[in-house]
Amino acid sequence: MTVPVTVGLNGTPASMAAADWAAREAVLRGLPLRLVSAWEWQPFSYAPLAGSEMPEQWSIRVPEETAEELRRRYPGLDVTADRLTGPPPEVLCEAAKESELLALGSTGLGPLAGFLLGSVAMATVAHTERPVVLVRAYEGGGDGDDGEGGEAGGGDGDGGVSEAGDGAVVLGIDLSSPGDETIRFGFAAAAVRSAPLRVINGWNPPPYFGHGIGDDEGRRAEAIDRAAESMRAALAPWRERYPAVEVAEEPAIGRPARLLSEAGAGAGLVVVGRRATPRRPGQPRIGHVAHAVLHHCPAPVAVVPQAPPPTAA
Structure with missing residues (x-):
């Protein structure tokens, strides 16, 4: 079927x-x-x-x-x-x-x-x-916040129709739990569009960054190198499965939602995961990163449910 x-x-x-x-x-x-x-x-x-x-x-x-x-x-x-x-x-x-x-x-x-x-x-x-x-809907170069002036159906089809970018697919991943479902969706979306895939992993720096303790620049470089290595390992099987997809791995220090929203400017699609919460099955949550991206990203945003991590026996 x-x-x-x-x-x-x-x-x-x-x-x-x-x-x-x-x-x-x-x-x-x-x-x-x-x-x-x-x-x-x-x-x-x-x-x-x-x-x-x-x-x-x-x-x-x-x-x-x-x-x-x-x-x-x-x-x-x-x-x-x-x-x-x-x-x-x-x-x-x-x-x-x-x-x-x-x-x-x-x-x-x-x-x-x-x-x-x-x-x-x-x-x-x-x-x-x-x-x-x-x-989102965009009209006449406006900001696309609500688009109240568009007509529903009919006409020439231009009013209220999203002018989403035709650029890369942007995929946000959490290295602590990358989520196969989210990665699969991002690679597949890039493949059907013949578009490059930007994979972004962002994280907030620890409290001691920026307070003059040790070599902050060196610490940042080391943290980014470790993240890049983890990203390569997490994406390696998907690169093999989708060899035609051009992949750019972008580890960065900063708020993940802000990094993804900014990357959405001109992107064809932004992909984020939504992790299930087994502790409260009756009250599913979107997650703070996905919630923020949905509200601030100008590009279409795909939210992909992820299986909950296995519980310890």
Whole structure:
């Protein structure tokens, strides 16, 4: 069975940017595209959204129009649109289970209150078992924070569509627990794009750095050399598996989230891991680095769930 690339729709510019990004990703991977919209009855949901259109009517119209537009832009792409009923985070997590990855718009308020707001997107990222890519919308060279002026579907397809960079794939790894799932996703993403892969490992220096104790420059150089050696060892099997991928290993002293967000300028994709927390299985967390990158990185960000580390017997 061929699994699709899935995108959650709510009609915002960010959501439409995610749909266009997901269509391009499906073409790159040779996979079908599935559009998913969620509708959940809420008190006062009978109030009209715009004119006389009701939320339920809207949830049917927009996915169908978006599917037609994407078929026009990407001839030959197999596009399906499904309208599902239920709480959006649950609907999206279920859809992700049967997908190669799930794409979501990262910001924006939609006509259906509560769908794909920041809290819903974050809840989906925290709970899903599959990679989730969050895509920002950009308009007219603006900063892309919300993109309220874009139209949902129709038109010439330019308004609200992300102009993500076509540069390298950026992969952030934690050398204490690199995570095979995250590394695999980063190498595969670079391979399908024929793009270079920048692998970044950042860490905060110990307290004694910068306080005049010993040779700080020498300590920094030694720390970076050790990290570079560890990175080479962690990436060696993946270099063999993906020999065509050009890899740059970049150990650096600094806040990991800041390094990754800065590297995202002009990048095609930034990939980070999300480690499961077995101590609190009912309360999944995104992690502070992934959370910060999602909020500050200009490029699409893929959050890849990692298996929890084995517990001691």
